[in-house]
Amino acid sequence: MSEVQSETAAGSEERDVTELVLQDILTGLLPAGTWLKQIDLERRYDCTRPEVRRALDRLSQKRLVAHVPNRGYHVHQPDDRHAKEVGDIRVILETAVADMMVANATPDSIATLRGLARYFDEMTLTGTILEHYEANLAFHRELLLLGGNQELVDLVSEIRQRTSSAPVSQWRTRARIEKSGREHHMMVDALEARDAEQLKRLIALHIRQPTDTPK
Amino acid sequence: MSEVQSETAAGSEERDVTELVLQDILTGLLPAGTWLKQIDLERRYDCTRPEVRRALDRLSQKRLVAHVPNRGYHVHQPDDRHAKEVGDIRVILETAVADMMVANATPDSIATLRGLARYFDEMTLTGTILEHYEANLAFHRELLLLGGNQELVDLVSEIRQRTSSAPVSQWRTRARIEKSGREHHMMVDALEARDAEQLKRLIALHIRQPTDTPK
DNA sequence: GTTACCAATATTGGCGCCAATTTATGATAC
DNA sequence: GTATCATAAATTGGCGCCAATATTGGTAAC
The missing domain is CATH 1.10.10.10 (Winged helix-like DNA-binding domain superfamily/Winged helix DNA-binding domain)
Known part of the structure; x- marks a missing residue:
């Protein structure tokens, strides 16, 4: 104002x-x-x-x-090894706080996440690349916040930038983008069901997805 | 040349x-x-x-x-919450690759680590603060290298600096420094015994040590 | 025809000056 | 005597210029 x-x-x-x-x-x-x-x-x-x-x-x-x-x-051109290593780090960090996420999840925060997951889907259809990218960031940020470690949220944001130098190639197929969108919702589902193990599996899969299919 | x-x-x-x-x-x-x-x-x-x-x-x-x-x-003055959070992150990252460390440990690398642990002890007695600090860094760096993730090694070095703004107060007592030195050797022992769980416990304890006793 | 060398151009990177803002100090008024 | 305001000193931070270095293109020689 x-x-x-x-x-x-x-x-x-x-x-x-x-x-x-x-x-x-x-x-x-x-x-x-x-x-x-x-x-x-x-x-x-x-x-x-x-x-x-x-x-x-x-x-x-x-x-x-x-x-x-x-x-x-x-x-900078990130080589495949670096990309893989950063992916591994993200899996380590983001799955590590899955238990905390489940523990800290409230109906409110779940609703917020559901909204962000939907917003990501919207941006898939109507948004620019940047808006879409930021919608994805917002979802993961909110999810990570449930981990209760603010420093970790910032750190993941940082290292996320470290390999996203080629986000275009990562998200080049619409099929993959839509899969990402569905996975977001599945993560919220797991959170709602208080299933930490399932959440970990989903997070790991979600992060590794882009790098698993190099060519 | x-x-x-x-x-x-x-x-x-x-x-x-x-x-x-x-x-x-x-x-x-x-x-x-x-x-x-x-x-x-x-x-x-x-x-x-x-x-x-x-x-x-x-x-x-x-x-x-x-x-x-x-x-x-x-x-910068790191408040207690940040210090705790960074500590947690370090525990997550460094224990996450403990299995890999055990898997990748060779007689050679164990010997190197043993040497670095001894060097740290030497610096406790005869080195400057900086030399001592760097000896500690060198040990942990070498240990982390066994994890096989170069990116993770660098990342830990980075976030390590993020709270070490008060290394003096962290290592103020000689008793604690000597305890750290002993723990280094115990980590090498665990590595030699191929006991990943013990190694994880030691790493977690070693990292949390300074912040566990704030006053 | 090809290669090597030289000159001209373009780009990087170091350095210092000056304006804008803030803080400290002193003087004046209450 | 204390508080407030104004003025002066100091510090930050923006900006442009110039030297050092690399690259490219042309020319000449082999």
């Missing part, structure tokens, strides 16, 4: 450049291997040189882009 | 400023809450303003320092 400050003439370029580049990498607009020339980014996001450089430095810290001294930055 | 370039007159200030600040935070030279004025750091590490700023930005991304706009940066 009373947001006076966001009425700058330019429009909507108040956001952090790092986030913008991150989104473009995540949505596949900047494919893996692309060289990120500072001048190009400067123009593309209508920002200054230092802003570009800060963004590139941050993203290279997060290992989303690689830095070659005196050559520049390019979008 | 032919490394001519590293013969700069200055001496040994070739290192990255970020690392230097990080070390000083980890070793307790810069206690939690300390305001990190850019001018001070500039003089302290004999570097330029942009270098300082880059270091501060990186460390604030890693949440080791907090950034208050137009006020500056100060060393």
Whole structure:
């Protein structure tokens, strides 16, 4: 309420450049291997040189882009081994708190999750890639929150970005997306039934799904 | 070969400023809450303003320092909840690969670990805080490597830094340090005996130890 | 015709200055 | 004597310039 400050003439370029580049990498607009020339980014996001450089430095810290001294930055190409390893880590982390999720689930939180699962389905049909991606994130975030470990929620968000450099290729088939949507609902079902073991199985399957079929 | 370039007159200030600040935070030279004025750091590490700023930005991304706009940066104070949560995450991650550690352990790797455990004990007596800290890191790194997930090794190193902002207070008593040293050897014993369950128990205990006795 | 070398161009990256904001200090009024 | 306000000092943070380095294209020689 009373947001006076966001009425700058330019429009909507108040956001952090790092986030913008991150989104473009995540949505596949900047494919893996692309060289990120500072001048190009400067123009593309209508920002200054230092802003570009800060963004590139941050993203290279997060290992989303690689830095070659005196050559520049390019979008990181995660090899299969890394992708598998990160998947394993996610399975470890997310299944580890399944018991807590079941223990902490209330009718309220289950309803919220059901809503988010439906929202994901909606975005499958009507949303942009980014909206869809974020709907997925929102669902998993809410689910993880039930684990009661805020730090773990943030950590998973972080490492999730670490391999999602090729989300387009991961979600390329509609069949798989719809399967993901159904699995979301099955997870909520398991939560409702207080079946922690089933929930673990579902989570593990859900995460490993994309990487199980490399070609 | 032919490394001519590293013969700069200055001496040994070739290192990255970020690392230097990080070390000083980890070793307790810069206690939690300390305001990190850019001018001070500039003089302290004999570097330029942009270098300082880059270091501060990186460390604030890693949440080791907090950034208050137009006020500056100060060393982050991890509250008890965060510390507990990070501890839990470490237990989850490090015990999750215990089976793999046992499976992958060779006489060679066990010997290496035994050596690192001994080295930690040595540093307890004769090393600096930093050397001691790094000896501990080296042991756990080598142990984790047996898990076969390189990504997990790096991740643990990362989140380990996330709460070690007060390593001094964690390791303040010599009794506790010596207990840690003994536990290292017990872990190697469990590994040698191929007792994964015992190894898990030891790891969990070892990690939770510092935070279990807050006062 | 091909290869090697040199020059021109483009890109990276270091560095310092200046404006904006905040904090500390001192003076004045109550 | 204390509180409040104004002014001054200090600190942050944005921005652009310039040197160092890599790359590309052209030319000449073999």
